[in-house]
Amino acid sequence: MILYIAEKPSLGRAIADVLPKPLKKAEGYIQAANGDCVSWCIGHLLEQAEPDAYSDEYKSWRFEHLPIVPSNWILTPKTKMRGQIAILRGLVKKASQLVNAGDPDREGQLLVDELIAHLGVKGNKLQAVQRLLISDLNPKAVKRALGQLRSNREFIPLSVSALARSRADWLYGMNMTRAYTIQGRKVGYQGVLSVGRVQTPLLGLVVRRDESIAHFVSKPFYEVQAHLSTQDKALFNAKWQPSKACEPYMDAEGRVLSKGLAQNVASRITGKDGRVESVQSIDKKQSAPLPYNLSTLQIDAAKRFNMSAKTVLDTCQSLYEKHKLITYPRSDSRYLPKDQHALAPMVIAAVEKGANELLQGCDKPNASLKSKAWNDKKVEAHHAIIPTEKSPVLSSLSQYERHVYLQVARQYLAQFYPPYCYLETSVVVVIEGGHFSAKAKQEGALGWKQLFKRPKEKQTASVSANEEQEPFQDKDASQSYLPPLMQGQILLCMQGEVLDKQTQAPKVFNDASLLSAMTGISRYVTDVSIRKILKETDGLGTEATRAGIIELLFKRGFLSRQGKSIVATEVGKGLINSLPDSATTPDMTALWESKLNSICQKEISYKAFMLPLIDNLHSQVHLAGSQLPTALQGVKSALPFKKGRAKSKKSSANRRVKSAKGRTTTAKK
Structure with a gap:
C-alpha cells in the first residue's frame, strides 16, 4: 500500500481525486480502489517544546538560566493534532511505500519529514520515501506530478x-x-x-x-528651467545641470541651495541664444514583466486595492485550494520551467474563456512566444504564480478573489506579447556656457503594455523590490514631446525660470x-x-x-x-x-x-x-x-x-x- 502524506487536507483530496475509483473516505484519510491511501497533516502536527519540557526550573523566567540551549531537541504533538497523528501512525505501519507530499518549499519539506521521523520510520522504508511536488491542484496537473516522483533523499539538504x-x-x-x-x-x-x-x-x-x-527639517532648494523656442516657434523646456564650480553651493544629492546662484543663472540666460550640443535618439524595447511571486503580487495588490499582505495571502490560498484557479501561491520564484510552456495554449484558452475582459481591445496573445520567464536554471522547488488550465467563473468569486485572479492572469498573458517599443530622445543645450538637458519618450508598438492600458483606471504592471524611491530622491520626468532638433542648431531662450522646491520627508x-x-x-x-x-x-x-x-x-x-x-x-x-x-x-x-x-x-x-x-x-x-x-x-x-x-x-x-x-x-x- 502506498501512503501519500499531504501537508493539508485540500492537497490530500486533490491527490485522492486522481487515484483509482471508487474512493473510500474514512476519518483522517481517503483510500483508493487499489488500496493506496492519502492522509494529511494540518500544517505542523508537531512543535518545538517549551523550555520547561527540558527542565522544570525553566517554568520561572530567571536571567541566570539563560541562554537555554537544548542538547537533545524535543518535538511535541500539538494537543488538537494527537488524533490525526494516531491515524497517520497506523497508516504508516501498514504502508509499503511512503510519499512526502508536503508543499513545494522548505517548510513543506520539513513538515512531513519531521512527522515521518517522529513516527519512527527507519531503514529501507525511510530510504525508499519518495517526494511528490504539486503546484497546481487541478486533476491534470496532479496526474503529471504523480508521474514525476523523485527520491525524498534528494531534498534532505532542504529539510x-x-x-x-x-x-x-x-x-x-x-x-x-x-x-x-x-x-x-x-x-x-x-x-x-x-x-x-x-x-x-x-x-x-x-x-x-x-x-x-x-526629526525631518525641510530645506529649500532651487532648479532653473530654460523655456526654449526653435526658429519654427516649437517650444520645449530644458533643466539646468550645474557644473563642478557650483558644488560649494549644492548638497550631497546635487541640489542647488543658493537662490542667488539660481536667480543669477536664470537672468543670464533670459533672451539669449542657445546651441544644441548633442541630440541622441535611441529605439528601446522593454520586455514583459515577469509573472508574480507572492511578494510582488502582495505589493501590487496593496497599491491597487489596499489589500494587506495577509489578505492577499489568504485570498491566494483560496484561489489555489478552493477554486484551483492559480498555482502554488507561497512561491519566491518569478520564473517558469521550460516544459510548462507546452501548457500555455490551454492556460491562455482558460483565461480567454473565463476572463475575456482582460483582452478587450487587445491583440490576441501568441502562445508560441517564449519570454525570459521560462528559465529552468532559476526554478527550484516551485515556480511563479500563474493561472491554471481551469476557466474561472468570475461571478462566483469574492471581490478580492476576482482582483487577485485578474492580476495573476494579466501578468501571465503578458508573456505572450512582443516587447513594448519606444523612442527615447535626449538633448543637451548650451546657453551662456551652462548646460541644460531635456528628455522625451515617444511610444511605438505597445506590445504587452496594451494589457495594462485602460481608460479611467491606472493599471499597475509588475513592481520590483527596488521600486520604492529612496528619501529625498528627485528624478527628472521625461517630456512626452521634443521638436525635431539637430546638433549645432540655434535656439532662443525666451525665459529662465527659477523653481522653488522643498526637500521632502521620507x-x-x-x-x-x-x-x-x-x-x-x-x-x-x-x-x-x-x-x-x-x-x-x-x-x-x-x-x-x-x-x-x-x-x-x-x-x-x-x-x-x-x-x-x-x-x-x-x-x-x-x-x-x-x-x-x-x-x-x-x-x-x-x-x-x-x-x-x-x-x-x-x-x-x-x-x-x-x-x-x-x-x-x-x-x-x-x-x-x-x-x-x-x-x-x-x-x-x-x-x-x-x-x-x-x-x-x-x-x-x-x-x-x-x-x-x-x-x-x-x-x-
Missing part, C-alpha cells in the same frame, strides 16, 4: 536547512524575549518584550522611518512599501558585504512568512495603523531603542539566510551553522544583562506578561505547549 532555521529561531527568540522581558521589569515595564530574528529588524525599520520623519510606510522594504532590505544596509548577501537572498523573511510577521507585530502592539499608514507604537519605539543595533538591523538575518542557503546547496553542515550561532547567543544574552531598557520607563504594556508566552518570531511559537512529553530529536548533520 536540514528548514530544521536549522526553526531551531535557531527558537533559540534566539525564546532567549532574547526572556532576557529583555526580565530586564524590562526592572524599569517598571510589566509586559512581554518579544524579540525575534526577523520581526525585530522589521520593527526597527519602521521605528527608524518614523523617527526620521519626526514617506510613512504602508503595506506596499513595507513589503517592498522587506524584499529589498539591502537598500537599508550600509555595510557593503552585508548588502551583497542580502541582494543574493530573499531579503527580510520569506514569501511564506512576511505576511505573518507583519500581522504579528500588530498583534503584539508594536505597530498600529493610521489609515493606510503603518507606524510604530510607543512600546515598539521603546523596545527598539532599548535593544543593541545588532538586534534591530537586518545584518544578522542576512548572515543566517546566506548560511541556510549554503546548507541547501550542501556547502556547509548543520553544525557549521548552529555552533557559531550558539556562541554568539551567549554574548547577546550577556549584553542584555549588562544594561537596562530605560527607553521603556513609563511606557504602558501592550502585551501583559503571562507565563509561557512568546518564544520566537513564528506565530505558532507563542501557543502554549500543555504537555512536555514528546519524541526527542537530534540533528543528523
Whole structure:
C-alpha cells in the first residue's frame, strides 16, 4: 500500500481525486480502489517544546538560566493534532511505500519529514520515501506530478536547512524575549518584550522611518528651467545641470541651495541664444514583466486595492485550494520551467474563456512566444504564480478573489506579447556656457503594455523590490514631446525660470512599501558585504512568512495603523531603542539566510551553522544583562506578561505547549 502524506487536507483530496475509483473516505484519510491511501497533516502536527519540557526550573523566567540551549531537541504533538497523528501512525505501519507530499518549499519539506521521523520510520522504508511536488491542484496537473516522483533523499539538504532555521529561531527568540522581558521589569515595564530574528529588524525599520520623519527639517532648494523656442516657434523646456564650480553651493544629492546662484543663472540666460550640443535618439524595447511571486503580487495588490499582505495571502490560498484557479501561491520564484510552456495554449484558452475582459481591445496573445520567464536554471522547488488550465467563473468569486485572479492572469498573458517599443530622445543645450538637458519618450508598438492600458483606471504592471524611491530622491520626468532638433542648431531662450522646491520627508510606510522594504532590505544596509548577501537572498523573511510577521507585530502592539499608514507604537519605539543595533538591523538575518542557503546547496553542515550561532547567543544574552531598557520607563504594556508566552518570531511559537512529553530529536548533520 502506498501512503501519500499531504501537508493539508485540500492537497490530500486533490491527490485522492486522481487515484483509482471508487474512493473510500474514512476519518483522517481517503483510500483508493487499489488500496493506496492519502492522509494529511494540518500544517505542523508537531512543535518545538517549551523550555520547561527540558527542565522544570525553566517554568520561572530567571536571567541566570539563560541562554537555554537544548542538547537533545524535543518535538511535541500539538494537543488538537494527537488524533490525526494516531491515524497517520497506523497508516504508516501498514504502508509499503511512503510519499512526502508536503508543499513545494522548505517548510513543506520539513513538515512531513519531521512527522515521518517522529513516527519512527527507519531503514529501507525511510530510504525508499519518495517526494511528490504539486503546484497546481487541478486533476491534470496532479496526474503529471504523480508521474514525476523523485527520491525524498534528494531534498534532505532542504529539510536540514528548514530544521536549522526553526531551531535557531527558537533559540534566539525564546532567549532574547526572556532576557529583555526580565530586564524590562526592572524599569517598571510589566509586559512581554518579544524579540525575534526577523520581526525585530522589521520593527526597527519602521521605528527608524518614523523617527526620521519626526526629526525631518525641510530645506529649500532651487532648479532653473530654460523655456526654449526653435526658429519654427516649437517650444520645449530644458533643466539646468550645474557644473563642478557650483558644488560649494549644492548638497550631497546635487541640489542647488543658493537662490542667488539660481536667480543669477536664470537672468543670464533670459533672451539669449542657445546651441544644441548633442541630440541622441535611441529605439528601446522593454520586455514583459515577469509573472508574480507572492511578494510582488502582495505589493501590487496593496497599491491597487489596499489589500494587506495577509489578505492577499489568504485570498491566494483560496484561489489555489478552493477554486484551483492559480498555482502554488507561497512561491519566491518569478520564473517558469521550460516544459510548462507546452501548457500555455490551454492556460491562455482558460483565461480567454473565463476572463475575456482582460483582452478587450487587445491583440490576441501568441502562445508560441517564449519570454525570459521560462528559465529552468532559476526554478527550484516551485515556480511563479500563474493561472491554471481551469476557466474561472468570475461571478462566483469574492471581490478580492476576482482582483487577485485578474492580476495573476494579466501578468501571465503578458508573456505572450512582443516587447513594448519606444523612442527615447535626449538633448543637451548650451546657453551662456551652462548646460541644460531635456528628455522625451515617444511610444511605438505597445506590445504587452496594451494589457495594462485602460481608460479611467491606472493599471499597475509588475513592481520590483527596488521600486520604492529612496528619501529625498528627485528624478527628472521625461517630456512626452521634443521638436525635431539637430546638433549645432540655434535656439532662443525666451525665459529662465527659477523653481522653488522643498526637500521632502521620507514617506510613512504602508503595506506596499513595507513589503517592498522587506524584499529589498539591502537598500537599508550600509555595510557593503552585508548588502551583497542580502541582494543574493530573499531579503527580510520569506514569501511564506512576511505576511505573518507583519500581522504579528500588530498583534503584539508594536505597530498600529493610521489609515493606510503603518507606524510604530510607543512600546515598539521603546523596545527598539532599548535593544543593541545588532538586534534591530537586518545584518544578522542576512548572515543566517546566506548560511541556510549554503546548507541547501550542501556547502556547509548543520553544525557549521548552529555552533557559531550558539556562541554568539551567549554574548547577546550577556549584553542584555549588562544594561537596562530605560527607553521603556513609563511606557504602558501592550502585551501583559503571562507565563509561557512568546518564544520566537513564528506565530505558532507563542501557543502554549500543555504537555512536555514528546519524541526527542537530534540533528543528523
